[in-house]
Amino acid sequence: MLPNDFKEKVFSFLQKYGDKGFIVLRTALSIAKDPNIDHKLGDFSFKHLVLKLNSIGFSYNPVNLIRILEKEYGLIEKTYSSSNQTWWRFKDIDAVEEAVYSESDMEKVEDPKIRLIAMKYRSLEPAEIHAFLQKALIKPTLTPADKARFRSIVFNEIDQLVKLVDEMYNYEEFFEYEISFIKEIFKLAEKLSRRIEKEHVKGFRSRQPISQEDILGNDNRGYSH
Secondary structure, rough: HHHHHHHHHHHEEHHHHHHHHHHHHHHHHHHOOOOOOOOOOEEEHHHHHHHHHHHHOOOOOHHHHHHHHHHHOOOOOEEEEEEOEEEEOOOHHHHHHHHHOOHHHHOOOHHHHHHHHHHHHHHOOHHHHHHHHHHHHHHHOOOOOHHHHHHHHHHOOOOOHHHHHHHHHHHHHHHHHHHHHHHHHHHHHHHHHHHHHHHHHHHHHHOOOOOOHHHHHHHHHOOOO
16 A cells, blocks of 8 residues: 555544544554554554553543554554454554644644644754754764754754643643654753763873873973073
């Protein structure tokens, strides 16, 4: 199935199942992107989904919508099942994600505060920040330009993203994915900052100490009685 076919199926699903379908699908995506969850069995489990929905105050049993996503729309497939857990994966998570978080979906939200928060989030280009941090972390050596850009991102974009999280928590059912993504960005930034600090300390300690004789010699250089 082509990516556009998946997108059309997502739009059809959201049109038919409204807010419930939207929240369940977004929550499943947020679980799939959560770096603190072990995804070796799949993108999301039923247990994770129910717990996540409850944590945002959405008391709803998603079993029917999950079955519909799998059997009727073919957007997910079961990857593991046992007596105490069931996992699924998205057949094309990028296409589903793009459809769910498309601008047209946010335009359906009437609350201007929610739409303003979404605009603020997009204006900070979080995907670009995430990509830079990932690339910087795997570089064998950080250049002065890398460090300067990182410093600028920390004091500007990341600072704004962290402040934005507080606003998003007021509408957590709409911004579950964005909150998770900001947390992932913050975690990567912390790793990079620790690496920079470690390299700085290592470089400082590797410098040869200047002996007292050298200091006195420099002070007396050119001096004659």
